[in-house]
Amino acid sequence: MSFNNPIETRTPTKIIPERIREAKEARGFTAETFADALGVTRQAVGQYEIGQSAPSAEIMSKIIALTEQPPSFFTTERARNTSSFRRPFWRSLKRMERRHRMRISRRLEWTHDIVQYIEKFIDLPDVNLPDIKFNWESEANQAEEEIESIAEKLRDY
Numbered sequence: 001m002s003f004n005n006p007i008e009t010r011t012p013t014k015i016i017p018e019r020i021r022e023a024k025e026a027r028g029f030t031a032e033t034f035a036d037a038l039g040v041t042r043q044a045v046g047q048y049e050i051g052q053s054a055p056s057a058e059i060m061s062k063i064i065a066l067t068e069q070p071p072s073f074f075t076t077e078r079a080r081n082t083s084s085f086r087r088p089f090w091r092s093l094k095r096m097e098r099r100h101r102m103r104i105s106r107r108l109e110w111t112h113d114i115v116q117y118i119e120k121f122i123d124l125p126d127v128n129l130p131d132i133k134f135n136w137e138s139e140a141n142q143a144e145e146e147i148e149s150i151a152e153k154l155r156d157y
Contacts, residue, residue, distance in 0.1 A: 023067035
């Protein structure tokens with residue numbers, strides 16, 4: 001009796017360079033701090049992020065541990081309609097470090113991706129919030145009081 005066991009051929013999974021950058025930014029690393037934590041140069045991190053070179057298995061394990069992302073994160077393309085996502089407007093947060101703005105931006109992108117995915121299966125209700133006016137240019141003390149008032153209105157609503 002013979003068995004037909006075709007030899008399974010598997011293509012090695014390829015790392016998507018942009019996903020390394022996304023994960024790094026989502027954790028709030030700069031290229032320099034990320035490189036230090038990985039034990040490589042800043043230039044090496046840049047090369048990984050643009051696909052000019054691929055990280056070794058050891059470095060990839062460190063990347064996975066540092067970013068706390070599953071290995072599949074780095075090999076899965078993002079299904080994204082980039083025209084439907086708007087980056088946040090940072091005018092009021094100019095003093096916030098760029099790495100913190102990037103961390104927030106990446107996490108917002110991921111949230112957008114999650115919502116788009118969920119909407120394929122569930123009809124989510126429309127956002128229903130009251131129209132609230134806020135003067136972004138008011139003095140700090142006045143703004144703080146105004147924010148508290150707005151928060152209370154939202155909780156009541």
